[in-house]
Amino acid sequence: MIRLVFSKKGLAKYISHLDMQRTMQRTLRRAGIPVWYSEGFNPHPYLCFASPLSVGIEGENEIIDFRLAEEMPFEEMKSRFNQAFPQGFTAKDIYEGFDPVKNIAFAEYTLSFPKDTQPAFEKFWQRDSIPVLKKTKRAQKEIDLKEESQTVSLAENGDFFDFTVILPCGSEKNINPQLIVSALEENVGKINSCRIIRNRFYKTDLSIFQ
């Protein structure tokens, strides 16, 4: 197995996880990557996505694992990917020997809010607890955003301020950063243009997943 690390930015954030499967399969074909096909009635390339990215969130270091049917130098593969990718995608790294996807426990996100909402946000985030309802397919559950998240930084960035936070991101527990935006909106009203980027993944002990 090899791992492709890529970014998914700009309007590409509107491509859903389901559409990503299709998009990646076609990119692999266009790029002429000798990907391994499953045997059987309906052969298809086996692609393993690290963690689905919600529609509307950009990704800086997204991960796909796949098998090769024959060798190809990683540098060549990378440049082939970059030629074959649709707008908004960039292949950043390809390597072997990596942490298994099941070891992902957290993800780091940067939320960019318009600067004029900064005072309101700071006040909001100083609370001891921020209970929100998390909807799953079956039911909804109350969770405390403050308890679940670990603030990394809060920094000015031109007309915006960047709030970087680590949230659970795994099969056991997963918290969508859009919950922070909606909770804030409940307090300060509608926020236009909040950009969210998923920066990277971490393991249980908060060491970087790679």
Place this chain on the structure above:
Amino acid sequence: MELENILSRVQKPAWYSGGEYGSIVKDLSQVGIRFGFCFPDLYEIGMSHLGIKILYHCLNTMPNVWCERVFMPNLDMEEEMKKENIPLFALESKDPIREFDFVGFTLQYEMSYTNVLNMLALAQIPMFSKNRTDTDPIVIAGGPCTCNPEPIADFIDLFSIGEGEEHLKTLMNLYLKCGKNRTKFLQEAAKIEGTYVPQYPPEKPVKMQKIQDLDSVEYPDRFVVPFSQVVHDRVMLEIMRGCIRGCRFCQAGFLYRPFRQKSPEILIEQANKLCKETGYDEISLTSLSTSDYDKLPELCDNLLVYCMPQHINLSLPSLRVDNFTKEILEKVQATRKSGLTFAPEAGTQRLRDVINKNVTEEEIEHTCRIAFEGGCTSVKLYFMIGLPTETDEDIKGIAETAQKIVDLYYSLPEKPKGKSIQVTISLATFVPKPFTPFQWESQISLEEIERKQKYLKSQITSKKIKLNYHDGKTSVIEGVLARGDRRLSKVLLKVFENGGKLDAWDEHFSYERWIQAINDCGLSVEEYAGRKRPFDEPLPWDIIDIGVSKEFFIRENKKAYQEKTTPSCKLQCAGCGITELCSGDVCPGGKKQ
């Protein structure tokens, strides 16, 4: 930024965000003409259409023209766009199309007409041609429905009649020559063959444009590859145009005459290129009747040499039952098994003779036998109700044909083990169309449609037979629009003003809204669709000359009532007149040298 905000609130943002692989973005400083190619339906439908891919490619090969795609937004997107005052934009640049030089609609089916009006409104372009000025785009239209342009003529500045690959380029060059002056361009364009400018009524019928040689005409070497799933999401390889069959109900069979084939060498080259460029894993051979392609075995063999090792699936829609061979079936199944689809269209031999669908029961059985022995367990059959001279006997025949297939399956010792058969009847209502031998015929009423549907249902007893049919109401309105005249523009406007849009979608179509509008305008369904027209009545579409003569259509109509068939063009020339306009490779006297 407003666009980004609304995209996060709509169901399918990927329908509006553009950026698909293969979409063409040009440097504005190098572009002289901006063209918004509008498909008046949702993205998932429009992106499935081959014509838009061909013309998108043709226009964009002109260095000074930038052609972009525009689709009808879904209702949630439309609402958001209105709220934020975002006018209809093109996917590539996101620029409002009202700033473009041309806005072109492809009219593929009558029920999309209200979408044309809606898109003009969303684009903030004056609805009526007469109200547009030099600062507005020139609104043009093409596609099969423009063979009768009258119902929508008040909204369109110029119609491009026929195959557009060359005609559109001529128009673009003329526009530059006219200094991009709207009035001058429309005046000059009206003089060019294949152009209908309603403002300048033609002195003689407008001749439909045809491509003489399909091998040398441009074909896309890349497609825009959508992110989200669309209806036809594969490499479409057009292997020929036209049809040799002359089924009397089929408008396409006459509109696309003469029969022209592409050579296998060219097709294989195009297939290779398109697969590499798009990354698709399926090729579909497209035409009106794939099995009439002369060198089909050779083409399939050579395509499979390329497809098999690359895990590319080959599909062959539009196969006819009569010349279907085991060899071809095996080739289709070589990459992946799929069900069989046939279109007997009518349930008895008598009625099939009337409509000139030269298919016999023996042939259907023969084909199914081959397919069943090859492991196939599902058959889909297309039939129509409401055909001229049809009686309940003919409808009963539909159920009997399906039952015979079920019985055949169980009688075969070599049928697939332990598997059951599924025969699906897909039932459509016959709508008489312009430029067919049935263009004078009466269309059955809604009551009669519903009665016939119920009757067929009562005749089906096996659980292995599934019957699918559509609400007959859409067919009634389609019938009105298909053979309509200029007075229908008022009806279209009224329907649109009363909220009509996406009328090809059952959940949005309102029969009552249409009937109300037709009545309000003092018109009737009976006048357009219900009554039988005499041969000598002037027809709204007499202003168009598709190359097939009215005398031929009258002859064919009379033969229909005599239950006499007309052999295919390959066997004998029926003298339809198309050789006057363009000579195809099977027209006598017009054989390729």
